[in-house]
Amino acid sequence: MMNPIPLAITELRRHLLGAVAIVMLIAVAVAFGIAVTSSERALRESSARAADRFDLIIGAPGSGTQLVLTTVYLQAAAIPLIAPDVLPRSLADLTADKGVAYAAPVAVGDSFGTAPIVGTTADFVIDGGRMKLTDGRNFANKSEAVLGASVDLKIGVTFQAAHGSAAEQLIDAHNHSFRFTVVGRLPKNGTAWDNAILVPIETIWGIHAGARLASRQSEALGPPWASDAINGVPAIVVRVKSPGDAYRLRGIYRGNVATSVNGKAGTDGTNSTNGTNDTMAIFPAEVLVELYALIGDMRKVMTTMSLATQGIVLLAVLLVMISALSVRQQTIAVLRAMGAPKRYIFAMIWLQGFMLIGLGAALGLGFGWVGSAALVKIFAADIGLAIIPTIGAEEFLMAATVLVAGSILAMIPTAILWRENIAQKLRN
Amino acid sequence: MAVLADAGQVENALKLAPVLVFEGVSLAYSVPNQRQISLLNKADWSLERGAQVALCGPSGCGKTSVLNLLAAIEKPQQGRIIWHDGSGQTEITALPTSQQEAWRRAALGLVFQQFHLFPQMTALQNVLLPTRFAAWQPTPQQQDRASALLDRVGVRPNADIRLLSRGEQQRVAVARALLGGAFGAPRVVLADEPTASLDTATAQIVATMLSELCREQGSTLIIATHDRDIAAMMDAVFDMADGKIIERSSHGGDSSP
Numbered sequence: 001m002m003n004p005i006p007l008a009i010t011e012l013r014r015h016l017l018g019a020v021a022i023v024m025l026i027a028v029a030v031a032f033g034i035a036v037t038s039s040e041r042a043l044r045e046s047s048a049r050a051a052d053r054f055d056l057i058i059g060a061p062g063s064g065t066q067l068v069l070t071t072v073y074l075q076a077a078a079i080p081l082i083a084p085d086v087l088p089r090s091l092a093d094l095t096a097d098k099g100v101a102y103a104a105p106v107a108v109g110d111s112f113g114t115a116p117i118v119g120t121t122a123d124f125v126i127d128g129g130r131m132k133l134t135d136g137r138n139f140a141n142k143s144e145a146v147l148g149a150s151v152d153l154k155i156g157v158t159f160q161a162a163h164g165s166a167a168e169q170l171i172d173a174h175n176h177s178f179r180f181t182v183v184g185r186l187p188k189n190g191t192a193w194d195n196a197i198l199v200p201i202e203t204i205w206g207i208h209a210g211a212r213l214a215s216r217q218s219e220a221l222g223p224p225w226a227s228d229a230i231n232g233v234p235a236i237v238v239r240v241k242s243p244g245d246a247y248r249l250r251g252i253y254r255g256n257v258a259t260s261v262n263g264k265a266g267t268d269g270t271n272s273t274n275g276t277n278d279t280m281a282i283f284p285a286e287v288l289v290e291l292y293a294l295i296g297d298m299r300k301v302m303t304t305m306s307l308a309t310q311g312i313v314l315l316a317v318l319l320v321m322i323s324a325l326s327v328r329q330q331t332i333a334v335l336r337a338m339g340a341p342k343r344y345i346f347a348m349i350w351l352q353g354f355m356l357i358g359l360g361a362a363l364g365l366g367f368g369w370v371g372s373a374a375l376v377k378i379f380a381a382d383i384g385l386a387i388i389p390t391i392g393a394e395e396f397l398m399a400a401t402v403l404v405a406g407s408i409l410a411m412i413p414t415a416i417l418w419r420e421n422i423a424q425k426l427r428n
Numbered sequence: 429m430a431v432l433a434d435a436g437q438v439e440n441a442l443k444l445a446p447v448l449v450f451e452g453v454s455l456a457y458s459v460p461n462q463r464q465i466s467l468l469n470k471a472d473w474s475l476e477r478g479a480q481v482a483l484c485g486p487s488g489c490g491k492t493s494v495l496n497l498l499a500a501i502e503k504p505q506q507g508r509i510i511w512h513d514g515s516g517q518t519e520i521t522a523l524p525t526s527q528q529e530a531w532r533r534a535a536l537g538l539v540f541q542q543f544h545l546f547p548q549m550t551a552l553q554n555v556l557l558p559t560r561f562a563a564w565q566p567t568p569q570q571q572d573r574a575s576a577l578l579d580r581v582g583v584r585p586n587a588d589i590r591l592l593s594r595g596e597q598q599r600v601a602v603a604r605a606l607l608g609g610a611f612g613a614p615r616v617v618l619a620d621e622p623t624a625s626l627d628t629a630t631a632q633i634v635a636t637m638l639s640e641l642c643r644e645q646g647s648t649l650i651i652a653t654h655d656r657d658i659a660a661m662m663d664a665v666f667d668m669a670d671g672k673i674i675e676r677s678s679h680g681g682d683s684s685p
Contacts, residue, residue, distance in 0.1 A: 003560040006553070013548040334544040337501055339533030340561045341526065423502040426492065 002341065004348035012352055015324070019356060022317050026360025027367050029313040030402055033306030034368020034395045039375040040299045042389035044292055046376075047073075050191035050385055051284035053127050055246050056238040058082070058090065058253045058281045067280070068287040071106055071235045073385070074116050074192040081232030086278040088230045090253070094238060095223040099245030101128045103223075105233040107204045110161045115151045117161050117197045119204030119233075122221060125186070128239050136184030141221065142203040145180040148196040149188035157182050161199075161207070178207050191385060205231035246283065253281035314357070314406050321353055321413045332417060333425035346414045353410025354403075361399040361406075365391055448475040448498070448616075448648070449517075450673070453507035455493055467493050469671025470507065480639055480649040482659035484676070485668035491652035494673070495618045497521075498650065499536055500528040511535075533561055537605030537614035537647065539638065541621040543597045545589050545604075551578055552585035555604045570607065577603035581637055595630035598622060602638050606645060613645035620652045628657075635661055 012019045051072050059067040060080035069075040082090065087105075094103035104124035110117040122138045125131075125146050136155045139146055147153055158181045180199055188194055200221050240246040325332075332345055372389035450473035456466040467490030475481060483491050496502035497509055500520045510517045520531060545554045555574040559566040566574070578585050581599035589597060602622075608614040619638060623631030635651075635658045642649040651658065659665045665676040 001564050002562055003564045006549075006560060007546070007557065010546050010548040010553075014546070331544065334538075334540060335561075336529075337496075337499060337532070338538055338558050338561070339529050339531075339536070340558075341529045344561050423493070423496045426496060426501065 002344045002347070004344050004351055007335075008348045008351040008355065011328075011348070012355065018320070018324070022320060022356050023360045023363060025313050026310075026317065026357055026402070026406075027363035029306070029310045030361050030364025030399055031367030031371050032309055033303060033398050034365055034391065035371030035375055036299055036302040036306055037394050037398065038368060038372035038389045038391060039379070040295055041392065041394070042372065042376050042387045043295065043379055043385075044288075046190060046385045046387040047288055047291070048285075050189075050193075051288060053130075053239070054237055054284050055240045056249055056253075056281055056283060058094075058236040058238060058279050059234055061277060061280045064280060064282040065287050065290075067235060067282060068284045070108060071237060072191075072284050074108060074118070074196055076108070076116070079234045081234055082236070083278055084230070084232055087232060087236075088225065090236060090279065091230065092224060094236065094249075097245075097249070099241050099248065101239040101241055103236055103238045105201050105230075106235045106237050107201055107231075107233045110163055110204065110207075112159050112161055112197055113152075115148070115195050115197050116192075117145075117199055117204075118193075119199055119201040120237075121201060121223070124237060125184075125198050131187065133184045134187045136182075138184055139198070139200055139221070140183075142200050142206070143178070143180055144183045144200070146184040146186060146198045147182055148186055148194040148198070150194040151185075151197055153182050153197075155182050155185065178203065190387070201233070250281045250283065253279045310402055314402070314409055317353070317356065317406070318409045318412060321349075321410065322416065325349075325413050325417060329420060329425050332420070333422045336422045337426060342418060345417060349414045349417060350407070350410050353413070354407050357406030357410070358403055361403045364402070365395060365399050368395060448473070449508075449510045449512060450474070450497075451508045451510065453497065453504045453509060454671075455490065455497065455502070455504050457493075466671055467668075468497075468504070468673070471672050473666070473673040475648065475650070478643075478646055478648055479664065480642060480662045481651070482662040482665045483650060483652045483668065483673070484654070484659055484665055487654075489668045491668060492620050494668070495620050495650065495652055498616070498618055499532055499538065530562070533558060534609035535615045537608060537617040539598075539601055539605045539617065539619035539622045541624045543594075543601045545597055545600055547589045549589065550585065551583050551587040551589060551592070551600045551603075554589060554600055555607055558604065558607065573612070574603065574607055577606055577641075580641065593630075595626055595634060598626060598630075598634050599637060602634065602641065606641050606647070614647055616648045616650065617642055618650050618652075621654070622651065623653065623655055623658055631655060631658065 051068070054068075054072050057067055057071050059071070060082045062080050066075075066077055066079050070077055070079050081087075091103060091105060094100050097103075102121065102123040104121040105119070106124070107119035108116055110119075122140075123129075125138050126133065133146065134149070136146070145159075147155075153159065158179050160179050180197070180203075186193070186198075202221055202225075238246075238249060240249065335345060336342070369389060369391050376385075376387040376389055450468075450471055452470045452472060453468050454466070454470055455468040456464050458464050465488075483494060485491055493502060497504060500509075500523065503521050508519050509521050510519050518531075520528065523531065546557065549557065552571075552574055555578060556566045556570065559570050575585050578600070581603050583592065583596055583600050583603070587596075587600075589600065592600065605617055605619070606613060617638070622638065623635055626634060635655075638651075639649065639661055641647075649662070651662065653659055666673050667676050668674075
């Protein structure tokens with residue numbers, strides 16, 4: 001069996017600069033497409049994963065997108081609080097609902113350094129028992145705090161919360177007098193919550209409502225809360241027991257929830273609503289789907305551009321190969337004169353094209369991954385997601401398509417050679 | 429007339445002494461915007477086994493074309509080219525392309541004016557290159573033979589072609605031509621102006637080396653050359669004139685068949 005590989009490699013080395021240029025051209029064209037699809041998928045998967053534990057979010061009427069961004073991605077923004085007359089009843093109803101695993105008020109707005117401080121319940125910290133702390137224990141009293149995985153504090157350390165986000169501190173810096181002691185640390189989950197400090201919601205209510213409210217609070221943490229011990233929160237995160245419960249509760253709190261008909265929390269979904277439009281309830285997925293649709297449209301445009309680029313590059317490579325043949329015609333004639341079969345020449349020329357395109361496609365996968373990492377870094381920084389893009393079947397398929405298309409195109413120059421007159425080339 | 433079925437049969441046929449015969453060969457080609465140029469016109473020519481001959485004539489007279497005919501690279505418009513061996517005769521121009529390729533690999537060695545070496549390969553890799561036209565890798569015997577040939581022409585096997593002088597490069601090309609096929613040395617070596625791009629002294633060395641190696645291996649040598657000194661080293665000199673191949677007599681006359 002003939003072996004055209006050594007000569008194919010030798011010929012590529014002979015024209016190394018041109019070969020490198022072609023490989024880089026293909027690599028960049030492939031990388032463009034890979035980066036787009038890989039980063040889009042990584043962004044979509046990471047953002048969806050971040051929203052996993054937020055089955056339903058209830059907030060004051062307003063922007064659903066902002067409610068999700070503030071609650072799931074801890075985006076600092078001024079969003080309306082659930083009305084003081086609505087919140088106690090909602091919390092009571094939700095806590096008593098048999099379809100609810102836990103309902104946790106979530107209060108944001110304070111910070112320590114760059115870490116947002118989030119007031120919530122102990123149940124929320126451990127996701128109703130689904131999550132285990134990597135270090136220490138959950139908070140058990142008002143002065144204790146649990147850290148996200150990336151917060152640079154040690155267990156046992158005491159710190160003082162500052163009012164407002166890190167950005168707001170630049171404009172109006174003032175600290176609360178209350179001090180927290182770190183007692184535990186959460187595992188890393190690649191979301192903005194890795195950088196958060198979780199404290200009891202009661203403490204946040206106490207700090208912000210002052211002595212009046214604090215004096216009415218008991219020392220116990222968690223529900224049920226006395227109506228007059230509750231301050232406003234931007235959101236209630238609800239963990240449901242089944243998708244049916246999620247839809248039922250969304251129906252109840254979607255644009256109308258306030259007072260209970262009978263003054264008690266219902267347990268069958270026919271409770272306490274009277275359509276006063278005091279809350280809104282949203283599945284994070286609803287917002288994400290809109291976001292994905294937008295990203296998807298962008299992706300389609302970018303992917304089309306990428307495919308067009310790859311096509312143009314492959315055609316350019318083909319033209320380069322054909323024009324390079326005119327320079328190599330005599331060499332090929334000499335090889336034929338020495339007894340090289342036509343199929344040997346065919347295989348050698350085709351192999352060169354295959355190797356250039358294959359190497360370009362392989363490098364393109366690598367470059368694409370790097371490009372994808374850079375792209376998601378830009379997008380993800382704002383929403384605190386730790387996104388690690390991966391090269392999946394879609395990207396391999398894209399690179400393979402380029403390779404197959406290139407391999408077929410590489411047959412064209414070889415077909416041209418098939419008709420060459422050796423004797424004439426030798427005479428020349 | 430034997431039509432050989434495969435390369436192995438070609439090899440077997442060529443183990444016996446070949447005798448070359450041109451029978452009424454005509455060759456002409458067209459040059460764009462010019463009349464048709466006739467190179468050979470019903471030319472007859474025969475060559476004995478192991479002979480060393482020079483093919484002379486002015487530029488454009490068709491020396492290279494005759495070599496191409498002998499290598500079955502070019503087809504005559506008329507006539508036959510026959511290699512005789514002990515078991516019969518083979519009309520090479522009538523063989524299918526794949527058998528012509530096999531025949532060239534097995535029976536021919538080619539030396540070109542411009543060497544046509546691959547600079548990214550070592551001297552040994554260049555010499556062994558033709559073995560890969562039909563095999564995945566050279567046999568140990570071919571490797572030993574290639575090394576021995578390089579040793580004979582005075583070039584190191586791992587020499588970098590780019591660092592060799594033109595004379596040394598042509599010596600590597602000579603070694604490549606003399607490697608032959610799977611059955612050893614080629615039966616015929618065709619050299620097209622092998623010394624034209626070398627200085628006189630180097631040309632003499634290369635031509636002498638080529639001649640000696642061919643004699644040692646029993647290969648027939650046909651050199652197309654302008655160089656009178658090189659031609660004088662051969663057993664016979666043939667001129668191309670008026671579409672014929674005419675042997676030059678020792679005193680300058682013709683001895684056309």
